[in-house]
Amino acid sequence: MRNISDVIEQYLKQVLKESQANAIEIKRQDIAQRFECVPSQINYVINTRFTVEKGYLVESKRGGGGYIRIRRVVLHEKQDILSSLMEVIHEHPRLNEQLVENVLVRLVEEQMMHEQEAQLIYHLLSDEALNLQVDDRSFIRRQQLLTLMKVLRYRNGG
Amino acid sequence: MRNISDVIEQYLKQVLKESQANAIEIKRQDIAQRFECVPSQINYVINTRFTVEKGYLVESKRGGGGYIRIRRVVLHEKQDILSSLMEVIHEHPRLNEQLVENVLVRLVEEQMMHEQEAQLIYHLLSDEALNLQVDDRSFIRRQQLLTLMKVLRYRNGG
DNA sequence: TAGTCAAAAGTCAAAGATGGTCAGAGGGTG
DNA sequence: CACCCTCTGACCATCTTTGACTTTTGACTA
Numbered sequence: 001m002r003n004i005s006d007v008i009e010q011y012l013k014q015v016l017k018e019s020q021a022n023a024i025e026i027k028r029q030d031i032a033q034r035f036e037c038v039p040s041q042i043n044y045v046i047n048t049r050f051t052v053e054k055g056y057l058v059e060s061k062r063g064g065g066g067y068i069r070i071r072r073v074v075l076h077e078k079q080d081i082l083s084s085l086m087e088v089i090h091e092h093p094r095l096n097e098q099l100v101e102n103v104l105v106r107l108v109e110e111q112m113m114h115e116q117e118a119q120l121i122y123h124l125l126s127d128e129a130l131n132l133q134v135d136d137r138s139f140i141r142r143q144q145l146l147t148l149m150k151v152l153r154y155r156n157g158g
Numbered sequence: 159m160r161n162i163s164d165v166i167e168q169y170l171k172q173v174l175k176e177s178q179a180n181a182i183e184i185k186r187q188d189i190a191q192r193f194e195c196v197p198s199q200i201n202y203v204i205n206t207r208f209t210v211e212k213g214y215l216v217e218s219k220r221g222g223g224g225y226i227r228i229r230r231v232v233l234h235e236k237q238d239i240l241s242s243l244m245e246v247i248h249e250h251p252r253l254n255e256q257l258v259e260n261v262l263v264r265l266v267e268e269q270m271m272h273e274q275e276a277q278l279i280y281h282l283l284s285d286e287a288l289n290l291q292v293d294d295r296s297f298i299r300r301q302q303l304l305t306l307m308k309v310l311r312y313r314n315g316g
Numbered sequence: 317t318a319g320t321c322a323a324a325a326g327t328c329a330a331a332g333a334t335g336g337t338c339a340g341a342g343g344g345t346g
Numbered sequence: 347c348a349c350c351c352t353c354t355g356a357c358c359a360t361c362t363t364t365g366a367c368t369t370t371t372g373a374c375t376a
Contacts, residue, residue, distance in 0.1 A: 028335055038354055063361025065161030066334035117275055120309055129305040147287040151278055196364055221371025224324040
């Protein structure tokens with residue numbers, strides 16, 4: 001193996017495979033010490049090798065008793081629908097209630113969300129909840145809809 | 159367990175669970191001694207883990223015969239839980255990720271939402287999704303959390 | 317009754333313990 | 347040589363732990 005990043009990646013995947021649950025919790029400093037590298041190298045490995053697209057979720061906590069948790073997830077089979085919806089969201093300069101509804105309806109049709117959840121999110125993204133200037137409203141809707149797509153990538157994994 | 163605060167939190171919750179009443183009375187100094195920490199550590203645990211939105215009430219008395227009483231709030235009516243959470247949301251000038259998480263966890267505990275929905279909304283209200291100034295973020299979170307409460311009020315018949 | 321004192325608990329800011337970010341240097345490969 | 351990964355370290359953000367100082371309360375005393 002030529003570089004330390006690959007070595008660390010293999011190590012983490014090995015540990016992950018051997019763990020009963022499909023999640024492991026590590027201490028950044030420990031791993032860095034084990035492989036004699038700087039702590040931020042671990043972040044590099046995680047950012048380049050344990051991404052959502054590759055089927056990993058990473059959470060962490062700082063401070064005393066801090067940790068990094070890596071979880072294996074199953075990606076949803078309908079990635080293409082999510083991509084196309086993300087494109088739609090990116091392309092529209094203004095995101096009004098109608099567009100939000102269309103996106104949510106589509107997600108329900110494709111069985112990527114439950115009706116009730118869509119309903120809920122629709123309310124959160126309504127004009128009433130986002131009582132702001134039009135541009136700001138669009139901004140928030142864009143951010144949140146894109147976030148929704150990102151989460152759906154691995155939820156109900158197919 | 160990673161840090162002493164978590165250990166103390168677990169201990170107190172255990173004692174609370176085992177007590178007949180939903181309240182316990184402790185002596186700060188005793189707990190501090192039991193876990194070999196400074197007394198103010200207990201305040202830290204209480205302030206970060208036994209908050210109102212998590213469903214706890216804390217009272218105390220100083221001086222001779224002093225104590226700290228921790229009470230688990232038991233609300234049977236959905237309305238009451240929602241009102242109490244709305245109050246919390248109104249009273250907090252700053253709504254950070256931690257508070258959002260606490261509220262959502264509570265709603266799941268009280269079986270007013272599914273875990274997955276809470277997860278989803280947590281992401282929508284994350285710092286990452288609401289990539290704004292602190293005050294604006296608080297504003298949006300407040301609006302959307304209050305909207306959430308309103309929706310939950312009539313969902314599943316209320 | 318008022319004052320004093322000791323025994324709690326509270327507050328707060330500094331120090332400690334982790335993890336995160338980012339820009340620039342380093343190195344291998346087409 | 348150019349480009350794309352990797353690697354590094356300085357600086358940042360967040361959570362926890364500690365301890366000095368403050369406030370409150372009740373008992374005892376004058």
